[in-house]
Amino acid sequence: MSETYPSAERVYRELRRRIMTWQLPPGTALREVQIAADFGVSRTPVSQAIQRLRADGLIEPRGRRGVEVRRWSQRDLEDTYRMRANLEAWAARLAAERSDEVDLARLRTLADEMSELARVQPLDHERIAELNIEFHELVRSAAGSHRLVEALTTVVHIPLLHRVFTAFTPRQVIATCQEHHTIIDALQAGDADWAESITRAHILAALNALKGPRGLFAEVERAG
Amino acid sequence: MSETYPSAERVYRELRRRIMTWQLPPGTALREVQIAADFGVSRTPVSQAIQRLRADGLIEPRGRRGVEVRRWSQRDLEDTYRMRANLEAWAARLAAERSDEVDLARLRTLADEMSELARVQPLDHERIAELNIEFHELVRSAAGSHRLVEALTTVVHIPLLHRVFTAFTPRQVIATCQEHHTIIDALQAGDADWAESITRAHILAALNALKGPRGLFAEVERAG
DNA sequence: GGGCGGCATATTGCATGCAATAGCGGGTAC
DNA sequence: GTACCCGCTATTGCATGCAATATGCCGCCC
Numbered sequence: 189m190s191e192t193y194p195s196a197e198r199v200y201r202e203l204r205r206r207i208m209t210w211q212l213p214p215g216t217a218l219r220e221v222q223i224a225a226d227f228g229v230s231r232t233p234v235s236q237a238i239q240r241l242r243a244d245g246l247i248e249p250r251g252r253r254g255v256e257v258r259r260w261s262q263r264d265l266e267d268t269y270r271m272r273a274n275l276e277a278w279a280a281r282l283a284a285e286r287s288d289e290v291d292l293a294r295l296r297t298l299a300d301e302m303s304e305l306a307r308v309q310p311l312d313h314e315r316i317a318e319l320n321i322e323f324h325e326l327v328r329s330a331a332g333s334h335r336l337v338e339a340l341t342t343v344v345h346i347p348l349l350h351r352v353f354t355a356f357t358p359r360q361v362i363a364t365c366q367e368h369h370t371i372i373d374a375l376q377a378g379d380a381d382w383a384e385s386i387t388r389a390h391i392l393a394a395l396n397a398l399k400g401p402r403g404l405f406a407e408v409e410r411a412g
Numbered sequence: 413m414s415e416t417y418p419s420a421e422r423v424y425r426e427l428r429r430r431i432m433t434w435q436l437p438p439g440t441a442l443r444e445v446q447i448a449a450d451f452g453v454s455r456t457p458v459s460q461a462i463q464r465l466r467a468d469g470l471i472e473p474r475g476r477r478g479v480e481v482r483r484w485s486q487r488d489l490e491d492t493y494r495m496r497a498n499l500e501a502w503a504a505r506l507a508a509e510r511s512d513e514v515d516l517a518r519l520r521t522l523a524d525e526m527s528e529l530a531r532v533q534p535l536d537h538e539r540i541a542e543l544n545i546e547f548h549e550l551v552r553s554a555a556g557s558h559r560l561v562e563a564l565t566t567v568v569h570i571p572l573l574h575r576v577f578t579a580f581t582p583r584q585v586i587a588t589c590q591e592h593h594t595i596i597d598a599l600q601a602g603d604a605d606w607a608e609s610i611t612r613a614h615i616l617a618a619l620n621a622l623k624g625p626r627g628l629f630a631e632v633e634r635a636g
Numbered sequence: 637g638g639g640c641g642g643c644a645t646a647t648t649g650c651a652t653g654c655a656a657t658a659g660c661g662g663g664t665a666c
Numbered sequence: 667g668t669a670c671c672c673g674c675t676a677t678t679g680c681a682t683g684c685a686a687t688a689t690g691c692c693g694c695c696c
Contacts, residue, residue, distance in 0.1 A: 194649065194650090195649075195650070196649080196650085229650075229651085230650060230651040230652070231650095231651085231652090232649080232650050232651065232652090233649080233650065233651095236649095251658095251659095252657090252658065252659090253657085253658060253659080
């Protein structure tokens, strides 16, 4: 984690992190000179990082000059979750057919920690989101398909994931944790159908929460 | 088409095109100075283009220095086609619910032209591939989901698509064209289930051909 | 003759400078 | 008072130069 990266890589990762966590909310303008000054580098690596963020779809042109953090529409979010439900359900199917005890043990650790946090009020949304992301990334990697991991990274790396739990009631957070345990059960049973369907349901439930009365769409629409 | 782009954009598009069409086959080393000389620009826009290609997953680090065109494994290709089958089937479902007569007319034109070419020996694989790509892109855009188009572009932009028909028997090429017409029928009927299932079958058939005796895997393996 | 070390070179990462341009603000004319 | 025009500045695109570093070759030593 404390590894040292080339400047361009470091700038890219940090900017992406800030966008994903909404430290840089949608619509924020990114100016090369200012970012370069912030990171203590020249404009060259910053420019390269911005190119990559553009390729990722995380930032978009701002009028005729400069770029800004992408503003997501409700439709973008809904479509993203539906694609994610498809791909991640498939990942769970593959994982059910090949995950080993090491994967399962790690998944259990994550799910247990998340379950404990779900019982603590007020909810630590940030930490819960991190554990949730880590859980799903682990399922994907347990599927053993490099391409699938790549595709899901691209499809999913939408800032929303880091905020999804603010849209959840405490009850829904607990339900989410239980679903994680169910996914683990399905993987352990090696039941591909079960793993696929519970995972799809799990992600569509998150989508439903996002569309609900506490949902993020209003906030996103406001920002957009 | 003859629009003038900034240097970095132009270099990116042209390099990507060459990679997709195998003018730059897997394993080819890309050196900034040489590319810069070819395009008559400096190394800066070339470097940015290479960053984007890396983000796309089209090129990968070459040992400790430089980059090369990505070598695809058989597993990469199979997984790509399975993800594509999922996402593109969903696109067809959406398209069935909303495509209009303009879309359908354009799809018919493409499918008709492709059918005619399928009867001409020897097969013009290059042109057939272009029409096929255009057909599927049009279905995706008819789905009306910007996110879906983005995701499929990323998932699908694997060089193989431009070569898939060399793995097909003339008989299979004709079958492909008939499937395109069937997809159009399903869209016109507004039958989402039909559109989804015929599209999934269509893409899995292509995968099967790729895995067959005339398949590309051997060639890819040789290149990789 | 083979292996190892060092140098020359190829190649990239980054900084900086220059040119182009879009947007803005002020000043002036009507 | 308003509208238009001109120039200024902020900002980006691109070129070039410099430094770091891997790589391969050649000679030397064992």
